[in-house]
Amino acid sequence: MWTPSRFNVQTRTDTGELLVYNSYTGAILAFSSEEIDSILSILKEGLGEDAPPNMTTVVTTLVDAGILIASNIDEDKRARFLHQSQHRTDQLHLVVMPTEACNFGCEYCYQSFSHGTMNDQVITGLQKFVQNKARFLQSASISWFGGEPLLAMDVIGELSRSFLASFNSYGIDYSADMATNGFHLTKDKFLQLLQWHIRRFMITVDGPATVHDKKRGLRGGGPTFERILHNLKDIQSSKESFEISIRVNFDQESLPFVPELLSILANEFAGDARFQLLIRPVGRWGGKHDDQLPVCDHQTANKAIWEFTQMGLDKGLPMSSIVENSMLPGGAVCYAAKPNSLVVGSTGQLYKCTCALEEEVNKVGTLYDDGSVNVDYDRLALWTTSGDDTDSVCRSCYYRPVCQGNHCPLFRARTGERPCPFEKRKIHRALNMIWKNSISLRR
Amino acid sequence: MMQVIRKPIAPAGSTTAGQLVKSVPGNLNGSK
Numbered sequence: 049m050w051t052p053s054r055f056n057v058q059t060r061t062d063t064g065e066l067l068v069y070n071s072y073t074g075a076i077l078a079f080s081s082e083e084i085d086s087i088l089s090i091l092k093e094g095l096g097e098d099a100p101p102n103m104t105t106v107v108t109t110l111v112d113a114g115i116l117i118a119s120n121i122d123e124d125k126r127a128r129f130l131h132q133s134q135h136r137t138d139q140l141h142l143v144v145m146p147t148e149a150c151n152f153g154c155e156y157c158y159q160s161f162s163h164g165t166m167n168d169q170v171i172t173g174l175q176k177f178v179q180n181k182a183r184f185l186q187s188a189s190i191s192w193f194g195g196e197p198l199l200a201m202d203v204i205g206e207l208s209r210s211f212l213a214s215f216n217s218y219g220i221d222y223s224a225d226m227a228t229n230g231f232h233l234t235k236d237k238f239l240q241l242l243q244w245h246i247r248r249f250m251i252t253v254d255g256p257a258t259v260h261d262k263k264r265g266l267r268g269g270g271p272t273f274e275r276i277l278h279n280l281k282d283i284q285s286s287k288e289s290f291e292i293s294i295r296v297n298f299d300q301e302s303l304p305f306v307p308e309l310l311s312i313l314a315n316e317f318a319g320d321a322r323f324q325l326l327i328r329p330v331g332r333w334g335g336k337h338d339d340q341l342p343v344c345d346h347q348t349a350n351k352a353i354w355e356f357t358q359m360g361l362d363k364g365l366p367m368s369s370i371v372e373n374s375m376l377p378g379g380a381v382c383y384a385a386k387p388n389s390l391v392v393g394s395t396g397q398l399y400k401c402t403c404a405l406e407e408e409v410n411k412v413g414t415l416y417d418d419g420s421v422n423v424d425y426d427r428l429a430l431w432t433t434s435g436d437d438t439d440s441v442c443r444s445c446y447y448r449p450v451c452q453g454n455h456c457p458l459f460r461a462r463t464g465e466r467p468c469p470f471e472k473r474k475i476h477r478a479l480n481m482i483w484k485n486s487i488s489l490r491r
Numbered sequence: 492m493m494q495v496i497r498k499p500i501a502p503a504g505s506t507t508a509g510q511l512v513k514s515v516p517g518n519l520n521g522s523k
Binding site: 073076078105372 | 492493494495496497498499500
């Protein structure tokens, strides 16, 4: 006997197809209008032992996709087991801040920049820490963060060479990403970063030049838009494989200017799948100008994300893989909630979250120059044990396998509210975007 | 015709499934 999974979501496309998504496997299937009635019947009532003779392929695919499950399967156990797998010790994710300084003065920034570049003792400690860990690992990923990481290119190089040597000697699957403002990302530097296995980038552009420069100007004043765009165009001339998510943060003030920005970006990058669009609302993230930020209300923000994503797709700009990946099982669990993930500050301070660097509860340990760490496991536990462990509403949610109630443990701790991901809040729009994105990438 | 838009990330029940996705730092949830 086969029954429909409780982690299924079904929705219609603008052109009448039926999309079925399963949050435990991440699979998405599309059915044409002729198939819809029979599929809806199966999704409502399940199936006996045998599939109808004309539907064996479809039923096999539904079962492989986890959309139909054997009726004796306990899906809550599946979700719990999936969550427990976060405790694997053969995987390591480090968010590394080679410097905590920045050359930008973004109006919504929440960092204090009280520390500069990573010193030699911390660099040595981090190299030894990774060397010591490497033999126990299957895979490792590094997220370069800051401050502005490219202000410390030499530190990135020194650490990357050491990490690569450690990981290569044990045949470990290693990948890296970087959040940079793009100002110093010349083509030469970019090609060097690719050599160090940094292939996924997030670069923020918040509007056409006048809007962007007001929100993301140089510290002390000065424009940045033209230089970032110049760098991106220069990078585009390379044949290398990479992904750049161009992130657009919008607020009430910049909202009317986003379409113009998308046209500028499309003019340069449309049709190049390496350049992708990530739309996010500005939030009051803890910076000193929070009170003056013209943030959008939730309703406007949730609507605008998908309208601009759609507009980008229509102009030939693909949606960022970050969005699609965030809808895979475990894909929306924040690194702060993962036991095998740590943030390494430039002073050797260890954190869980990159957004609350000043809060004591976030200071979970110290890295020493011999590669050892002193970790406060009580603080660590505060970050890693919230979510569906403690929230019965999250446990019963169809999206549970994806975020595990842990999309943002900081938000939950600060507000007591449930941190549901943007994709879940507008799941039908999000699935439609994945559908449209897949069509545009196939062209 | 049925189309597979996205394949299942790993066989159902596999413990590797949730681990294949890379986290990206940078205040992506925006809910604060």
